[in-house]
Amino acid sequence: MPRKSHPDGSVDADYGSGSVGAKQAAYLDTSAFEGRAEERAGLRSLDSMVESSAGMSRQQRDRERAMPRETTADLRHPLMERKLPEPGTVRTSLSSRQRKARSVAKQATQDRWTQTQYETVARMVTDDGSWREVNDVLSENTGDVQALSDEQRTQVQRMDRAIQAYERNNDRGHVVYANVEMPTMINSSNLEGFVRNNFGPGRVLEFDRYTGGAHTMHQVETGAANAHRTAVFEIQTRRGLYLGRSDGVDDTTHVLPRGMQVQIVGSHWAKYQRPDGTQGRRHVIQLLDVTDDSTNANNSTSR
Amino acid sequence: MGYTDSKGRPEIIAQPFIAKGTADWRVIDEPDDAGADSDENTGNGEQ
Numbered sequence: 001m002p003r004k005s006h007p008d009g010s011v012d013a014d015y016g017s018g019s020v021g022a023k024q025a026a027y028l029d030t031s032a033f034e035g036r037a038e039e040r041a042g043l044r045s046l047d048s049m050v051e052s053s054a055g056m057s058r059q060q061r062d063r064e065r066a067m068p069r070e071t072t073a074d075l076r077h078p079l080m081e082r083k084l085p086e087p088g089t090v091r092t093s094l095s096s097r098q099r100k101a102r103s104v105a106k107q108a109t110q111d112r113w114t115q116t117q118y119e120t121v122a123r124m125v126t127d128d129g130s131w132r133e134v135n136d137v138l139s140e141n142t143g144d145v146q147a148l149s150d151e152q153r154t155q156v157q158r159m160d161r162a163i164q165a166y167e168r169n170n171d172r173g174h175v176v177y178a179n180v181e182m183p184t185m186i187n188s189s190n191l192e193g194f195v196r197n198n199f200g201p202g203r204v205l206e207f208d209r210y211t212g213g214a215h216t217m218h219q220v221e222t223g224a225a226n227a228h229r230t231a232v233f234e235i236q237t238r239r240g241l242y243l244g245r246s247d248g249v250d251d252t253t254h255v256l257p258r259g260m261q262v263q264i265v266g267s268h269w270a271k272y273q274r275p276d277g278t279q280g281r282r283h284v285i286q287l288l289d290v291t292d293d294s295t296n297a298n299n300s301t302s303r
Numbered sequence: 304m305g306y307t308d309s310k311g312r313p314e315i316i317a318q319p320f321i322a323k324g325t326a327d328w329r330v331i332d333e334p335d336d337a338g339a340d341s342d343e344n345t346g347n348g349e350q
Contacts, residue, residue, distance in 0.1 A: 245316070
């Protein structure tokens with residue numbers, strides 16, 4: 001078993017078979033880790049070639065791509081691009097107005113979904129087996145949807161299109177929180193050191209899988225069983241699908257698309273406030289969405 | 304009565320985080336200076 005501080009391998013933050021509620025980081029042999037990174041780079045290059053192919057409609061290009069394109073609408077106002085908070089900031093709940101606005105957008109998006117898209121999203125986010133099955137096969141293929149069976153590819157592309165339908169009408173930015181469970185040898189006493197050694201600033205993480213998260217840190221509080229080895233990704237992005245509810249319910253669930261690249265800004269212990277006024281403290285890894293959209297020839301929007 | 308869309312479908316509710324923190328979790332992480340940063344930026348950008 002590799003030593004926790006100097007592992008004989010590389011940590012992939014999204015390699016293990018996680019749930020909607022938490023990613024599972026895992027050690028990979030360094031040569032395997034590097035090989036997968038090269039495969040992803042090759043897939044992005046192929047996506048770029050698909051985008052530059054003449055005679056294909058946008059829908060045809062979408063079907064041929066390995067990873068989904070970003071489709072976010074323009075930011076309506078600079079203040080609506082939510083930024084990563086400063087380390088000393090107490091993370092609080094999403095305002096009532098923001099929950100309402102996002103809920104309205106969610107409902108409008110759902111209204112536009114085809115029945116098959118609706119059923120795919122519902123199955124993916126409520127059936128843990130479906131979530132794992134789809135994400136596991138995506139991870140096995142470093143995010144290449146074209147390597148999947150016809151049935152799997154259809155399901156993934158329906159999910160992609162459902163998320164893109166929200167993104168196309170989303171003129172806001174997000175800060176999304178997602179749990180990441182570290183390998184089993186990590187505990188509360190060495191979580192901080194493990195994060196420091198394996199999630200250093202500047203490193204870019206690749207998410208082959210979809211990511212389940214929420215807009216508030218208190219909502220992603222984890223059960224006691226794995227809490228001691230679970231950190232929180234705090235992700236600034238414009239991507240994804242809001243699945244929370246409006247003002248009356250404390251639910252700000254958000255699903256991020258697959259194929260994202262996020263750069264580590266830093267990590268620290270952060271306080272957050274629960275609706276009942278009490279506070280908690282979690283180890284946060286701040287991430288900035290840097291997904292390469294140079295493969296997206298039709299994208300004229302800013303992130 | 305909850306929301307249904309124009310096709311009669313109920314709103315999709317994910318609720319992936321139902322396993323909220325236990326009492327132990329909350330006690331372990333209760334800070335001794337709660338509220339110390341309450342007048343700082345909320346951390347949630349646009350409010």
